[in-house]
Amino acid sequence: MENKKEIFAGIIIIGNEILSGRTQDTNTSTLSIWLNSLGIKVQEVRVIPDTEETIIKTVNELRKKYNYIFTTGGIGPTHDDITASSVSKAFNLTYGPHKEAMSILEKYYKPGEFNEGRKKMACMPTDANLILNPTSGAPGFNVENVFCLPGVPSILKSMIGGISHKLIGGNPILSQTINLRTVESEIAKSLSEVQTKNKDVDIGSYPFFRAGKLGVAIVLRSSDQNKIDQCNSEIQNFIKEKNIEVVEKE
Amino acid sequence: MENKKEIFAGIIIIGNEILSGRTQDTNTSTLSIWLNSLGIKVQEVRVIPDTEETIIKTVNELRKKYNYIFTTGGIGPTHDDITASSVSKAFNLTYGPHKEAMSILEKYYKPGEFNEGRKKMACMPTDANLILNPTSGAPGFNVENVFCLPGVPSILKSMIGGISHKLIGGNPILSQTINLRTVESEIAKSLSEVQTKNKDVDIGSYPFFRAGKLGVAIVLRSSDQNKIDQCNSEIQNFIKEKNIEVVEKE
Numbered sequence: 001m002e003n004k005k006e007i008f009a010g011i012i013i014i015g016n017e018i019l020s021g022r023t024q025d026t027n028t029s030t031l032s033i034w035l036n037s038l039g040i041k042v043q044e045v046r047v048i049p050d051t052e053e054t055i056i057k058t059v060n061e062l063r064k065k066y067n068y069i070f071t072t073g074g075i076g077p078t079h080d081d082i083t084a085s086s087v088s089k090a091f092n093l094t095y096g097p098h099k100e101a102m103s104i105l106e107k108y109y110k111p112g113e114f115n116e117g118r119k120k121m122a123c124m125p126t127d128a129n130l131i132l133n134p135t136s137g138a139p140g141f142n143v144e145n146v147f148c149l150p151g152v153p154s155i156l157k158s159m160i161g162g163i164s165h166k167l168i169g170g171n172p173i174l175s176q177t178i179n180l181r182t183v184e185s186e187i188a189k190s191l192s193e194v195q196t197k198n199k200d201v202d203i204g205s206y207p208f209f210r211a212g213k214l215g216v217a218i219v220l221r222s223s224d225q226n227k228i229d230q231c232n233s234e235i236q237n238f239i240k241e242k243n244i245e246v247v248e249k250e
Numbered sequence: 251m252e253n254k255k256e257i258f259a260g261i262i263i264i265g266n267e268i269l270s271g272r273t274q275d276t277n278t279s280t281l282s283i284w285l286n287s288l289g290i291k292v293q294e295v296r297v298i299p300d301t302e303e304t305i306i307k308t309v310n311e312l313r314k315k316y317n318y319i320f321t322t323g324g325i326g327p328t329h330d331d332i333t334a335s336s337v338s339k340a341f342n343l344t345y346g347p348h349k350e351a352m353s354i355l356e357k358y359y360k361p362g363e364f365n366e367g368r369k370k371m372a373c374m375p376t377d378a379n380l381i382l383n384p385t386s387g388a389p390g391f392n393v394e395n396v397f398c399l400p401g402v403p404s405i406l407k408s409m410i411g412g413i414s415h416k417l418i419g420g421n422p423i424l425s426q427t428i429n430l431r432t433v434e435s436e437i438a439k440s441l442s443e444v445q446t447k448n449k450d451v452d453i454g455s456y457p458f459f460r461a462g463k464l465g466v467a468i469v470l471r472s473s474d475q476n477k478i479d480q481c482n483s484e485i486q487n488f489i490k491e492k493n494i495e496v497v498e499k500e
Protein backbone atom coordinates (compact mmCIF):
# COMPACT_ATOMS: atom_id res chain seq x y z
CA MET A 1 0.00 0.00 0.00
CA GLU A 2 1.35 3.43 -0.93
CA ASN A 3 2.33 5.30 2.20
CA LYS A 4 0.60 8.67 1.87
CA LYS A 5 0.90 11.28 4.57
CA GLU A 6 -2.07 12.10 6.75
CA ILE A 7 -4.39 14.81 5.52
CA PHE A 8 -6.25 16.97 8.06
CA ALA A 9 -9.27 19.24 7.88
CA GLY A 10 -10.89 21.84 10.12
CA ILE A 11 -14.56 22.81 10.11
CA ILE A 12 -15.89 26.26 10.99
CA ILE A 13 -19.63 26.35 11.76
CA ILE A 14 -20.74 30.00 11.47
CA GLY A 15 -24.01 31.02 13.07
CA ASN A 16 -25.53 32.56 16.20
CA GLU A 17 -28.39 30.05 15.93
CA ILE A 18 -26.06 27.16 16.76
CA LEU A 19 -24.46 29.01 19.70
CA SER A 20 -27.86 29.94 21.15
CA GLY A 21 -28.95 26.30 21.02
CA ARG A 22 -31.89 27.17 18.76
CA THR A 23 -30.52 25.01 15.93
CA GLN A 24 -28.83 21.64 16.34
CA ASP A 25 -25.77 21.43 14.08
CA THR A 26 -25.76 18.32 11.91
CA ASN A 27 -23.30 19.56 9.25
CA THR A 28 -20.25 18.52 11.30
CA SER A 29 -21.31 14.90 11.17
CA THR A 30 -22.18 15.07 7.43
CA LEU A 31 -18.85 16.66 6.54
CA SER A 32 -16.79 14.37 8.79
CA ILE A 33 -18.25 11.15 7.39
CA TRP A 34 -17.76 12.39 3.82
CA LEU A 35 -14.18 13.56 4.49
CA ASN A 36 -13.30 10.27 6.22
CA SER A 37 -14.37 8.44 3.09
CA LEU A 38 -11.84 10.53 1.15
CA GLY A 39 -9.04 9.81 3.66
CA ILE A 40 -9.24 13.25 5.26
CA LYS A 41 -9.38 13.42 9.05
CA VAL A 42 -11.29 16.22 10.75
CA GLN A 43 -9.03 17.48 13.51
CA GLU A 44 -11.02 20.39 14.91
CA VAL A 45 -14.42 22.05 14.71
CA ARG A 46 -15.16 25.59 15.80
CA VAL A 47 -18.61 27.07 16.19
CA ILE A 48 -18.42 30.85 16.02
CA PRO A 49 -20.89 33.77 15.85
CA ASP A 50 -21.81 35.88 12.81
CA THR A 51 -19.12 38.44 13.69
CA GLU A 52 -16.76 39.67 10.97
CA GLU A 53 -13.68 39.96 13.18
CA THR A 54 -14.14 36.42 14.57
CA ILE A 55 -14.72 34.89 11.13
CA ILE A 56 -11.60 36.55 9.69
CA LYS A 57 -9.45 35.53 12.66
CA THR A 58 -10.70 31.94 12.76
CA VAL A 59 -10.35 31.38 8.99
CA ASN A 60 -6.84 32.81 8.99
CA GLU A 61 -5.77 30.76 12.01
CA LEU A 62 -7.15 27.44 10.83
CA ARG A 63 -6.29 27.64 7.12
CA LYS A 64 -2.62 27.66 8.07
CA LYS A 65 -3.06 24.77 10.50
CA TYR A 66 -4.88 22.19 8.36
CA ASN A 67 -4.85 20.99 4.75
CA TYR A 68 -8.48 21.93 4.15
CA ILE A 69 -11.02 24.18 5.85
CA PHE A 70 -14.77 23.97 5.38
CA THR A 71 -17.11 26.71 6.55
CA THR A 72 -20.86 26.33 6.81
CA GLY A 73 -23.45 29.08 7.06
CA GLY A 74 -23.72 32.76 6.39
CA ILE A 75 -23.86 32.80 2.58
CA GLY A 76 -27.56 33.66 2.19
CA PRO A 77 -29.22 36.96 1.20
CA THR A 78 -29.84 38.59 4.60
CA HIS A 79 -27.87 41.12 6.70
CA ASP A 80 -26.59 38.36 9.04
CA ASP A 81 -24.98 36.50 6.12
CA ILE A 82 -21.44 37.87 6.24
CA THR A 83 -19.28 34.83 5.49
CA ALA A 84 -18.48 35.77 1.87
CA SER A 85 -17.42 39.33 2.69
CA SER A 86 -15.46 38.21 5.77
CA VAL A 87 -13.59 35.47 3.87
CA SER A 88 -12.74 38.03 1.18
CA LYS A 89 -11.18 40.21 3.87
CA ALA A 90 -9.35 37.23 5.42
CA PHE A 91 -7.62 36.66 2.05
CA ASN A 92 -7.33 40.38 1.16
CA LEU A 93 -9.41 39.76 -1.95
CA THR A 94 -11.97 41.99 -3.65
CA TYR A 95 -15.54 41.26 -2.55
CA GLY A 96 -18.19 41.87 -5.21
CA PRO A 97 -20.49 40.32 -7.81
CA HIS A 98 -18.93 37.13 -9.18
CA LYS A 99 -19.52 36.99 -12.97
CA GLU A 100 -20.25 33.27 -13.23
CA ALA A 101 -22.41 33.26 -10.08
CA MET A 102 -24.41 36.24 -11.43
CA SER A 103 -24.96 34.41 -14.68
CA ILE A 104 -26.09 31.21 -12.88
CA LEU A 105 -28.57 33.07 -10.69
CA GLU A 106 -29.90 35.22 -13.55
CA LYS A 107 -30.84 32.01 -15.33
CA TYR A 108 -32.13 30.35 -12.14
CA TYR A 109 -34.73 33.02 -11.30
CA LYS A 110 -37.69 34.10 -13.42
CA PRO A 111 -37.31 37.47 -15.18
CA GLY A 112 -37.83 40.26 -12.64
CA GLU A 113 -37.24 37.98 -9.64
CA PHE A 114 -33.46 38.42 -9.47
CA ASN A 115 -33.76 41.10 -6.78
CA GLU A 116 -31.20 42.82 -4.55
CA GLY A 117 -31.15 40.07 -1.88
CA ARG A 118 -30.59 37.41 -4.50
CA LYS A 119 -27.81 39.45 -6.15
CA LYS A 120 -26.05 39.48 -2.74
CA MET A 121 -25.81 35.69 -3.02
CA ALA A 122 -23.63 36.18 -6.12
CA CYS A 123 -21.25 38.43 -4.17
CA MET A 124 -18.04 36.80 -2.93
CA PRO A 125 -14.31 37.02 -3.63
CA THR A 126 -14.57 37.92 -7.33
CA ASP A 127 -11.92 35.36 -8.38
CA ALA A 128 -13.24 32.48 -6.24
CA ASN A 129 -13.96 29.05 -7.68
CA LEU A 130 -17.66 28.27 -7.49
CA ILE A 131 -19.16 25.27 -5.70
CA LEU A 132 -22.31 24.46 -7.62
CA ASN A 133 -25.66 24.11 -5.86
CA PRO A 134 -28.04 21.65 -7.54
CA THR A 135 -30.78 22.29 -4.94
CA SER A 136 -31.39 26.02 -4.80
CA GLY A 137 -29.11 27.74 -7.32
CA ALA A 138 -26.93 29.96 -5.12
CA PRO A 139 -23.38 28.59 -5.27
CA GLY A 140 -20.79 28.23 -2.53
CA PHE A 141 -17.18 29.12 -3.24
CA ASN A 142 -13.60 28.07 -2.75
CA VAL A 143 -10.45 30.16 -2.24
CA GLU A 144 -7.16 28.25 -1.88
CA ASN A 145 -7.80 25.56 0.77
CA VAL A 146 -11.00 27.13 2.15
CA PHE A 147 -14.41 25.84 0.99
CA CYS A 148 -17.49 27.88 1.93
CA LEU A 149 -20.78 26.01 2.07
CA PRO A 150 -24.31 26.94 3.12
CA GLY A 151 -25.77 26.17 6.53
CA VAL A 152 -28.99 24.46 5.44
CA PRO A 153 -28.14 20.74 5.83
CA SER A 154 -30.07 19.43 2.80
CA ILE A 155 -28.46 22.01 0.50
CA LEU A 156 -24.98 21.37 1.92
CA LYS A 157 -25.44 17.62 1.37
CA SER A 158 -26.33 18.19 -2.27
CA MET A 159 -23.18 20.27 -2.87
CA ILE A 160 -20.33 18.29 -1.33
CA GLY A 161 -20.29 15.61 -4.03
CA GLY A 162 -19.27 18.32 -6.49
CA ILE A 163 -16.02 19.11 -4.66
CA SER A 164 -14.74 15.60 -3.85
CA HIS A 165 -12.55 15.67 -6.99
CA LYS A 166 -10.87 18.90 -5.84
CA LEU A 167 -9.59 17.31 -2.61
CA ILE A 168 -6.48 15.18 -2.33
CA GLY A 169 -6.99 12.65 0.45
CA GLY A 170 -4.70 10.29 2.31
CA ASN A 171 -5.37 6.62 2.78
CA PRO A 172 -9.05 6.14 3.63
CA ILE A 173 -9.65 5.82 7.37
CA LEU A 174 -11.09 2.37 8.03
CA SER A 175 -13.11 1.52 11.09
CA GLN A 176 -14.51 -1.52 12.81
CA THR A 177 -17.00 -1.57 15.66
CA ILE A 178 -17.37 -4.33 18.26
CA ASN A 179 -20.53 -4.07 20.35
CA LEU A 180 -20.37 -5.76 23.73
CA ARG A 181 -22.92 -6.49 26.43
CA THR A 182 -20.78 -5.16 29.26
CA VAL A 183 -19.88 -1.92 31.02
CA GLU A 184 -16.72 0.12 30.37
CA SER A 185 -15.13 -0.46 33.77
CA GLU A 186 -15.22 -4.24 33.14
CA ILE A 187 -12.97 -3.97 30.08
CA ALA A 188 -11.04 -0.75 30.76
CA LYS A 189 -7.80 -2.42 31.87
CA SER A 190 -7.63 -5.01 29.07
CA LEU A 191 -8.57 -2.45 26.44
CA SER A 192 -5.87 -0.10 27.68
CA GLU A 193 -3.30 -2.90 27.29
CA VAL A 194 -4.44 -3.47 23.69
CA GLN A 195 -4.12 0.26 22.99
CA THR A 196 -0.59 0.34 24.45
CA LYS A 197 0.48 -2.51 22.15
CA ASN A 198 -1.26 -1.02 19.07
CA LYS A 199 -0.38 2.66 19.01
CA ASP A 200 -1.31 3.17 15.36
CA VAL A 201 -4.93 2.18 15.90
CA ASP A 202 -7.24 4.73 17.48
CA ILE A 203 -9.35 2.70 19.93
CA GLY A 204 -12.48 4.42 21.23
CA SER A 205 -14.86 3.08 23.88
CA TYR A 206 -18.45 4.36 23.95
CA PRO A 207 -21.11 3.23 26.42
CA PHE A 208 -24.64 2.78 25.06
CA PHE A 209 -28.02 2.08 26.54
CA ARG A 210 -30.75 0.65 24.39
CA ALA A 211 -33.91 -1.33 25.08
CA GLY A 212 -33.14 -1.24 28.78
CA LYS A 213 -29.70 -2.81 28.40
CA LEU A 214 -26.23 -1.37 28.85
CA GLY A 215 -23.44 -2.01 26.40
CA VAL A 216 -20.13 -0.69 25.09
CA ALA A 217 -19.19 -0.03 21.49
CA ILE A 218 -15.47 -0.39 20.86
CA VAL A 219 -14.43 1.45 17.71
CA LEU A 220 -11.11 0.69 15.99
CA ARG A 221 -9.90 3.28 13.49
CA SER A 222 -6.79 3.16 11.29
CA SER A 223 -5.84 3.47 7.64
CA ASP A 224 -4.32 -0.05 7.83
CA GLN A 225 -6.75 -2.99 7.86
CA ASN A 226 -4.03 -5.39 9.08
CA LYS A 227 -3.50 -3.29 12.18
CA ILE A 228 -7.24 -3.19 12.83
CA ASP A 229 -7.39 -6.99 12.44
CA GLN A 230 -4.52 -7.47 14.92
CA CYS A 231 -6.28 -5.24 17.46
CA ASN A 232 -9.56 -7.00 16.89
CA SER A 233 -8.04 -10.43 17.54
CA GLU A 234 -6.50 -9.23 20.82
CA ILE A 235 -9.86 -7.84 21.87
CA GLN A 236 -11.65 -11.07 20.91
CA ASN A 237 -9.19 -12.92 23.16
CA PHE A 238 -9.95 -10.94 26.27
CA ILE A 239 -13.70 -10.89 25.73
CA LYS A 240 -13.69 -14.71 25.43
CA GLU A 241 -11.66 -14.95 28.64
CA LYS A 242 -14.08 -12.62 30.41
CA ASN A 243 -17.07 -14.42 28.90
CA ILE A 244 -18.52 -11.18 27.52
CA GLU A 245 -21.35 -11.40 24.97
CA VAL A 246 -20.85 -9.78 21.55
CA VAL A 247 -24.05 -8.17 20.27
CA GLU A 248 -25.06 -7.26 16.74
CA LYS A 249 -26.13 -3.66 17.25
CA GLU A 250 -25.70 -0.89 19.75
CA MET B 251 -33.65 46.94 35.44
CA GLU B 252 -30.18 46.59 36.87
CA ASN B 253 -27.56 46.98 34.16
CA LYS B 254 -25.32 43.91 34.53
CA LYS B 255 -22.40 43.30 32.23
CA GLU B 256 -22.55 40.52 29.67
CA ILE B 257 -21.34 37.09 30.79
CA PHE B 258 -19.78 34.76 28.21
CA ALA B 259 -19.08 31.04 28.08
CA GLY B 260 -17.07 28.69 25.88
CA ILE B 261 -17.79 25.00 25.36
CA ILE B 262 -15.13 22.36 24.64
CA ILE B 263 -16.51 19.10 23.24
CA ILE B 264 -13.81 16.45 23.73
CA GLY B 265 -14.04 13.27 21.68
CA ASN B 266 -12.76 11.56 18.54
CA GLU B 267 -16.26 10.13 18.03
CA ILE B 268 -17.67 13.59 17.32
CA LEU B 269 -14.84 14.49 14.91
CA SER B 270 -15.23 11.20 13.00
CA GLY B 271 -18.95 11.85 12.55
CA ARG B 272 -19.83 8.61 14.35
CA THR B 273 -21.65 10.49 17.11
CA GLN B 274 -23.82 13.54 16.65
CA ASP B 275 -23.09 16.12 19.37
CA THR B 276 -26.23 17.30 21.17
CA ASN B 277 -24.56 18.62 24.32
CA THR B 278 -23.82 22.01 22.74
CA SER B 279 -27.50 22.68 22.29
CA THR B 280 -28.39 21.43 25.82
CA LEU B 281 -25.69 23.57 27.44
CA SER B 282 -26.45 26.67 25.34
CA ILE B 283 -30.16 26.66 26.11
CA TRP B 284 -29.49 26.15 29.83
CA LEU B 285 -26.80 28.87 29.92
CA ASN B 286 -29.02 31.31 28.04
CA SER B 287 -31.68 30.84 30.70
CA LEU B 288 -29.08 31.95 33.27
CA GLY B 289 -28.09 35.01 31.23
CA ILE B 290 -24.84 33.48 30.00
CA LYS B 291 -24.09 33.70 26.30
CA VAL B 292 -22.13 30.92 24.59
CA GLN B 293 -19.55 32.67 22.43
CA GLU B 294 -17.55 29.76 21.01
CA VAL B 295 -17.60 25.96 20.80
CA ARG B 296 -14.56 23.84 20.00
CA VAL B 297 -14.67 20.16 19.17
CA ILE B 298 -11.27 18.59 19.77
CA PRO B 299 -9.75 15.09 19.82
CA ASP B 300 -8.82 12.98 22.88
CA THR B 301 -5.24 14.33 22.77
CA GLU B 302 -3.61 15.58 25.95
CA GLU B 303 -1.66 18.42 24.37
CA THR B 304 -4.75 19.75 22.56
CA ILE B 305 -6.96 19.54 25.65
CA ILE B 306 -4.40 21.43 27.78
CA LYS B 307 -3.87 24.12 25.14
CA THR B 308 -7.56 24.62 24.45
CA VAL B 309 -8.58 24.76 28.13
CA ASN B 310 -5.80 27.25 28.89
CA GLU B 311 -6.64 29.43 25.90
CA LEU B 312 -10.39 29.57 26.47
CA ARG B 313 -10.48 29.84 30.27
CA LYS B 314 -8.72 33.20 29.98
CA LYS B 315 -11.06 34.35 27.22
CA TYR B 316 -14.52 33.67 28.71
CA ASN B 317 -16.18 33.86 32.12
CA TYR B 318 -17.00 30.15 32.17
CA ILE B 319 -15.80 27.06 30.30
CA PHE B 320 -17.68 23.79 30.07
CA THR B 321 -16.03 20.61 28.82
CA THR B 322 -17.94 17.47 27.86
CA GLY B 323 -16.56 13.97 27.46
CA GLY B 324 -13.50 12.00 28.48
CA ILE B 325 -14.21 11.46 32.19
CA GLY B 326 -15.10 7.74 32.02
CA PRO B 327 -13.06 4.69 33.04
CA THR B 328 -11.29 3.78 29.78
CA HIS B 329 -7.85 4.63 28.36
CA ASP B 330 -9.32 7.25 25.99
CA ASP B 331 -10.80 9.20 28.93
CA ILE B 332 -8.05 11.73 29.58
CA THR B 333 -9.95 14.92 30.36
CA ALA B 334 -9.39 14.83 34.14
CA SER B 335 -5.63 14.25 33.91
CA SER B 336 -5.26 16.83 31.12
CA VAL B 337 -7.21 19.51 33.00
CA SER B 338 -5.04 18.81 36.07
CA LYS B 339 -1.99 19.52 33.93
CA ALA B 340 -3.57 22.64 32.44
CA PHE B 341 -3.94 24.07 35.96
CA ASN B 342 -0.65 22.56 37.29
CA LEU B 343 -2.64 20.65 39.90
CA THR B 344 -2.05 17.18 41.37
CA TYR B 345 -4.06 14.47 39.58
CA GLY B 346 -5.10 11.55 41.77
CA PRO B 347 -7.91 9.93 43.75
CA HIS B 348 -10.32 12.60 45.03
CA LYS B 349 -11.36 11.72 48.59
CA GLU B 350 -15.00 12.73 48.33
CA ALA B 351 -15.39 11.15 44.88
CA MET B 352 -13.83 7.90 46.14
CA SER B 353 -16.27 7.88 49.04
CA ILE B 354 -19.28 8.51 46.73
CA LEU B 355 -18.29 5.71 44.35
CA GLU B 356 -17.46 3.24 47.15
CA LYS B 357 -21.02 3.64 48.38
CA TYR B 358 -22.49 3.60 44.85
CA TYR B 359 -21.09 0.18 43.84
CA LYS B 360 -21.77 -3.15 45.52
CA PRO B 361 -18.92 -4.52 47.68
CA GLY B 362 -16.22 -5.95 45.39
CA GLU B 363 -17.47 -4.07 42.31
CA PHE B 364 -15.44 -0.91 42.87
CA ASN B 365 -12.70 -2.06 40.48
CA GLU B 366 -9.70 -0.31 38.93
CA GLY B 367 -11.66 1.25 36.04
CA ARG B 368 -14.24 2.65 38.42
CA LYS B 369 -11.53 4.02 40.72
CA LYS B 370 -10.16 5.93 37.72
CA MET B 371 -13.47 7.83 37.62
CA ALA B 372 -12.63 9.19 41.09
CA CYS B 373 -9.27 10.52 39.85
CA MET B 374 -9.12 14.21 39.01
CA PRO B 375 -7.45 17.35 40.39
CA THR B 376 -7.44 16.33 44.06
CA ASP B 377 -8.76 19.70 45.27
CA ALA B 378 -11.49 20.06 42.64
CA ASN B 379 -15.10 20.80 43.53
CA LEU B 380 -17.35 17.89 42.61
CA ILE B 381 -20.33 18.09 40.27
CA LEU B 382 -22.75 15.45 41.52
CA ASN B 383 -24.18 12.84 39.17
CA PRO B 384 -27.66 11.65 40.14
CA THR B 385 -27.80 9.22 37.19
CA SER B 386 -24.74 7.02 37.34
CA GLY B 387 -22.67 8.00 40.39
CA ALA B 388 -19.39 9.16 38.86
CA PRO B 389 -19.13 12.91 39.47
CA GLY B 390 -17.85 15.67 37.21
CA PHE B 391 -15.63 18.39 38.63
CA ASN B 392 -14.97 22.10 38.67
CA VAL B 393 -11.67 24.00 38.95
CA GLU B 394 -11.88 27.81 38.99
CA ASN B 395 -14.08 28.75 35.99
CA VAL B 396 -13.83 25.36 34.25
CA PHE B 397 -16.62 22.79 34.64
CA CYS B 398 -15.97 19.24 33.40
CA LEU B 399 -19.02 17.18 32.48
CA PRO B 400 -19.50 13.74 30.93
CA GLY B 401 -20.22 13.17 27.25
CA VAL B 402 -23.31 10.94 27.58
CA PRO B 403 -26.17 13.41 26.94
CA SER B 404 -28.68 11.97 29.43
CA ILE B 405 -26.12 12.00 32.25
CA LEU B 406 -24.94 15.51 31.39
CA LYS B 407 -28.57 16.74 31.45
CA SER B 408 -29.08 15.30 34.93
CA MET B 409 -25.98 17.09 36.28
CA ILE B 410 -26.25 20.67 35.05
CA GLY B 411 -29.10 21.62 37.41
CA GLY B 412 -26.68 21.04 40.29
CA ILE B 413 -24.28 23.76 39.14
CA SER B 414 -26.68 26.56 38.20
CA HIS B 415 -26.25 28.13 41.67
CA LYS B 416 -22.46 28.30 41.17
CA LEU B 417 -22.77 30.49 38.07
CA ILE B 418 -23.28 34.24 38.11
CA GLY B 419 -25.26 35.20 35.02
CA GLY B 420 -26.03 38.50 33.36
CA ASN B 421 -29.50 39.62 32.39
CA PRO B 422 -31.36 36.67 30.85
CA ILE B 423 -31.26 36.70 27.06
CA LEU B 424 -34.81 37.05 25.79
CA SER B 425 -35.90 35.98 22.34
CA GLN B 426 -38.91 36.30 20.09
CA THR B 427 -39.51 34.42 16.86
CA ILE B 428 -41.66 35.62 13.96
CA ASN B 429 -42.42 32.93 11.37
CA LEU B 430 -43.27 34.23 7.90
CA ARG B 431 -44.54 32.59 4.74
CA THR B 432 -41.94 34.18 2.49
CA VAL B 433 -38.37 33.73 1.28
CA GLU B 434 -35.31 35.52 2.70
CA SER B 435 -34.55 37.55 -0.41
CA GLU B 436 -38.05 39.12 -0.23
CA ILE B 437 -37.39 40.64 3.19
CA ALA B 438 -33.57 40.98 3.21
CA LYS B 439 -33.47 44.70 2.51
CA SER B 440 -36.18 45.71 5.00
CA LEU B 441 -34.78 43.44 7.69
CA SER B 442 -31.33 44.92 7.20
CA GLU B 443 -32.79 48.42 7.72
CA VAL B 444 -34.41 47.28 10.99
CA GLN B 445 -31.07 45.80 12.14
CA THR B 446 -29.24 49.06 11.33
CA LYS B 447 -31.72 51.04 13.46
CA ASN B 448 -31.68 48.50 16.33
CA LYS B 449 -28.05 47.61 16.92
CA ASP B 450 -28.63 46.16 20.41
CA VAL B 451 -30.95 43.44 19.14
CA ASP B 452 -29.41 40.42 17.46
CA ILE B 453 -31.69 39.73 14.47
CA GLY B 454 -31.29 36.32 12.84
CA SER B 455 -33.03 35.11 9.69
CA TYR B 456 -33.42 31.37 9.13
CA PRO B 457 -35.12 29.80 6.13
CA PHE B 458 -37.27 26.72 6.78
CA PHE B 459 -39.07 24.19 4.65
CA ARG B 460 -41.90 22.20 6.13
CA ALA B 461 -44.91 20.34 4.69
CA GLY B 462 -43.84 21.41 1.21
CA LYS B 463 -43.84 25.12 2.02
CA LEU B 464 -40.99 27.60 2.34
CA GLY B 465 -40.78 30.08 5.17
CA VAL B 466 -38.43 32.29 7.16
CA ALA B 467 -38.07 32.42 10.93
CA ILE B 468 -36.90 35.82 12.16
CA VAL B 469 -35.38 35.55 15.63
CA LEU B 470 -34.92 38.65 17.80
CA ARG B 471 -32.54 38.29 20.75
CA SER B 472 -31.70 40.86 23.43
CA SER B 473 -31.66 41.16 27.20
CA ASP B 474 -34.08 44.10 26.90
CA GLN B 475 -37.74 43.28 26.14
CA ASN B 476 -38.48 46.90 25.16
CA LYS B 477 -35.83 46.77 22.44
CA ILE B 478 -37.25 43.48 21.15
CA ASP B 479 -40.76 45.03 21.11
CA GLN B 480 -39.49 48.05 19.15
CA CYS B 481 -37.83 45.77 16.58
CA ASN B 482 -40.91 43.59 16.36
CA SER B 483 -43.19 46.55 15.63
CA GLU B 484 -40.89 47.75 12.81
CA ILE B 485 -40.91 44.25 11.34
CA GLN B 486 -44.72 44.03 11.64
CA ASN B 487 -44.91 47.29 9.67
CA PHE B 488 -42.91 46.05 6.70
CA ILE B 489 -44.59 42.65 6.58
CA LYS B 490 -48.01 44.37 6.46
CA GLU B 491 -46.79 46.62 3.63
CA LYS B 492 -45.47 43.62 1.73
CA ASN B 493 -48.63 41.61 2.48
CA ILE B 494 -46.61 38.70 3.93
CA GLU B 495 -48.47 36.04 5.91
CA VAL B 496 -47.43 35.36 9.51
CA VAL B 497 -47.60 31.65 10.39
CA GLU B 498 -47.82 29.96 13.78
CA LYS B 499 -45.01 27.47 13.46
CA GLU B 500 -41.92 26.83 11.37
